[in-house]
Amino acid sequence: MTDRKLALEAWESLFRAQHELFTEMMTDFEHGDLAQAEYDVLLTVTRSPDMTARLRDVTSNMLISQPSVSRLVDRMVTRGLVSKCADPDDGRGSLIRATEAGARAFRSLATVHGRSIAERMSTLEDDELRALRDLAEKLRKG
Template identity: 75%
Template sequence: MTDRRLAIDAWESLFRAQHEVFGDINEDFHDDTLNQAEYDVLLTVTRGENMTARLRDVTANMLISQPSVSRLVDRMVARGLISKCADPDDGRGSLVKATDAGAALFRRVAGAHGRAIAERMSLLNDDELQQLRELTAKLRKKQPSC
């Protein structure tokens, strides 16, 4: 059985590291260009075929509620960063697509953001980064209930 105190200490360390790293790299985002939430939407959308994604897939990748994602998407449509239309394969769903302007802005911010992430994470060597990725993936898997 896992040592409870060690588990709590490890959790606190992980939480504080995530908070500090996120604070450092969050400086890449500005409300006058692209904020973190808008970046996350465009990240999902630009990875899709023809820079398009189902709204439900965008919502699944976000750490905010579905109504908040819907409002965010509507604001991004108004800003000309994405377009939104009915999903022909799902009468209740919507598709969102990056506009040329949205994709260009995303690429510009993503380049700077990627460099900031790489710089911050360069404190770890490649083996440690691989191990970190494996450990966090393991933590993200839900454990069966007893």
Template identity: 75%
Template sequence: MTDRRLAIEAWESLFRAQHEVFDVISCDFDDTGLSQAEYDVLLTVTRAEDMTARLRDVTANMLISQPSVSRLVDKMAARGLVSKWPDPEDGRGSLVRATAEGAAAFRKVASLHGKSIAERMSLLDDHELQQLRDLTAKLREKKPH
């Protein structure tokens, strides 16, 4: 059985590390015209085939509620960063596509943000990075209670 005290210490350390690293790299979005949330939407959309994703897939990758994601995407559409239309395969769903302007804004920020992430993560060697990736993936697996 897992040592409860150790589990709590490990969780607190993981949480604090994530929070502190996020604070350091959050300035990547200053003066870019994109918020972190908008970047996250564009990250999902630009990685999808034809830079088009279902709204539910965008929501699944976000840390905010579905209604909040929907409002955010509507605001991004009004700014010309994405387009949104009904999903012909799901009457209740929507499709979201990055516009040329949105994709360009994403690439500009992604270059800077990727550099910041790589710089911060360079405190770990490649083996440690692989371990971290694998351990956090394991923590994200859904297990029945």
């Protein structure tokens, strides 16, 4: 059986570390062309085949509600960062595709943000990073 006090201490430490790192990394978005949420949408879309993803897949990777993601994507369409069309395989769904401008803005910020993440995570050794990744996945899977 898990030690309750230890579980609470581990959770608090994990939560605080994540919060502090996330807060520090938000500075990566202060002078860029993308907001953090737009970056997250483009992260999913640009990693997908043909830089196209189903709206439901984008939503499942975000930490905001489906209606909020839909409104965000609509604003991104207006800004020319993505295009949106009906999903031929799902009559109620939509496909989101990165435009050239969106992909370019993403790549520009991804270089800066990736460097920032690597710098902040460099306090851990490679074996610790692997352990952290694996433990986080184990927690996510329940």
